[in-house]
Amino acid sequence: xxxxxxxxxxxxxxxxxxxxxxxxxxxxxxxxxxxxxxxxxxxxxxxxxxxxxxxxxxxxxxxxxxxxxxxxxxxxxxxxxxxxxxxxxxxxxxxxxxxxxxxxxxxxxxxxxxxxxxxxxxxxxxxxxxxxxxxxxxxxxxxxxxxxxxxxxxxxxxxxxxxxxxxxxxxxxxxxxxxxxxxxxxxxxxxxxxxxxxxxxxxxxxxxxxxxxxxxxxxxxxxxxxxxxxxxxxxxxx
Numbered sequence: 340x341x342x343x344x345x346x347x348x349x350x351x352x353x354x355x356x357x358x359x360x361x362x363x364x365x366x367x368x369x370x371x372x373x374x375x376x377x378x379x380x381x382x383x384x385x386x387x388x389x390x391x392x393x394x395x396x397x398x399x400x401x402x403x404x405x406x407x408x409x410x411x412x413x414x415x416x417x418x419x420x421x422x423x424x425x426x427x428x429x430x431x432x433x434x435x436x437x438x439x440x441x442x443x444x445x446x447x448x449x450x451x452x453x454x455x456x457x458x459x460x461x462x463x464x465x466x467x468x469x470x471x472x473x474x475x476x477x478x479x480x481x482x483x484x485x486x487x488x489x490x491x492x493x494x495x496x497x498x499x500x501x502x503x504x505x506x507x508x509x510x511x512x513x514x515x516x517x518x519x520x521x522x523x524x525x526x527x528x529x530x531x532x533x534x535x536x537x538x539x540x541x542x543x544x545x546x547x548x549x550x551x552x553x554x555x556x557x558x559x560x561x562x563x564x565x566x567x568x569x570x571x572x573x574x575x576x577x
Contacts, residue, residue: 370510372474375488378513379506380466386514386545387464392421392575395547396431399447401439402564412439416448422577425455443563454500463500465515470494472506479510482517483538486510497524502535514546515539531556543574 395418400410412435416428428448433440454463462469475489487507494501504520522533533555539546551567 370474370478370488372472375474375490375508375513376467376472379472379490379508379515380468382508382513382515382546383464383466387422387460389577390420390422390545390574391577392419393547394419394571394573395569396571398568398570399444400566401435401443402566403560404562407564410435412436412444414440414444420455423457425457425460426452428452439560443560443565447565450500463498465492465506465518469496469501475505480507482507483540485516487516488513492518492520494523498522499524499533509541509546514541516546525555542572543576545574547572547574 397416397418399412399414399416401412402409403411412433414433415431417431419427419429453459471493473491475491478488480487480489486509488510490506490508491504492506493503499522501523502518502520503523504518506518507516508514509516517536517538519536520534522535525532533553535551535553537551538549540549541547548567548569550569551565553565554562556562
């Protein structure tokens with residue numbers, strides 16, 4: 340009899356534990372939208388305030404048409420970010436079409452340099468100051484082994500560096516995990532809309548880009564696919 344009571348108690352304890360876990364998950368899934376958005380804003384600000392400088396190696400590859408096996412051009416750069424001045428680039432290696440390197444990759448680096456100037460930086464942040472954000476139906480998804488809140492995002496103004504699409508943020512700390520969507524404005528009248536994806540990982544406590552992909556069409560080159568791999572971060576905290 341005592342053994343049976345012990346088994347019943349153990350079973351009840353296990354059920355209660357499962358219910359408690361389910362309750363935590365359900366509560367997270369039903370999180371208040373405004374709370375999540377404030378958390379995203381706070382995470383972005385903490386990253387900006389917390390990082391004084393970093394270096395990272397970025398590898399760019401450009402593909403044309405449907406061929407994603409043989410890049411038309413490649414470039415590896417070392418990026419040096421300083422909060423007080425923005426980004427500078429040192430080309431480590433490059434190959435392939437000089438025209439594509441200059442017109443496609445050169446334009447990408449120039450744009451990144453411009454939007455990361457201290458006076459411009461805040462205008463491209465993934466925050467509620469720049470975006471309308473809505474928690475999507477269901478609220479949560481698991482992505483790259485992380486429980487994420489999923490938000491639909493729509494820029495409050497049109498710009499090539501502001502994206503209409505979906506944002507995934509880590510449910511624990513609201514840091515960015517992935518963004519997927521379309522640039523709200525084409526970079527020129529000769530180019531079509533840019534479809535893009537960027538993934539992030541936690542590096543030294545902050546969300547840092549690890550991979551990116553952009554697809555666009557232009558009058559000059561036709562369909563262009565650009566991939567970026569980020570590696571070897573060295574971060575200096577404030």
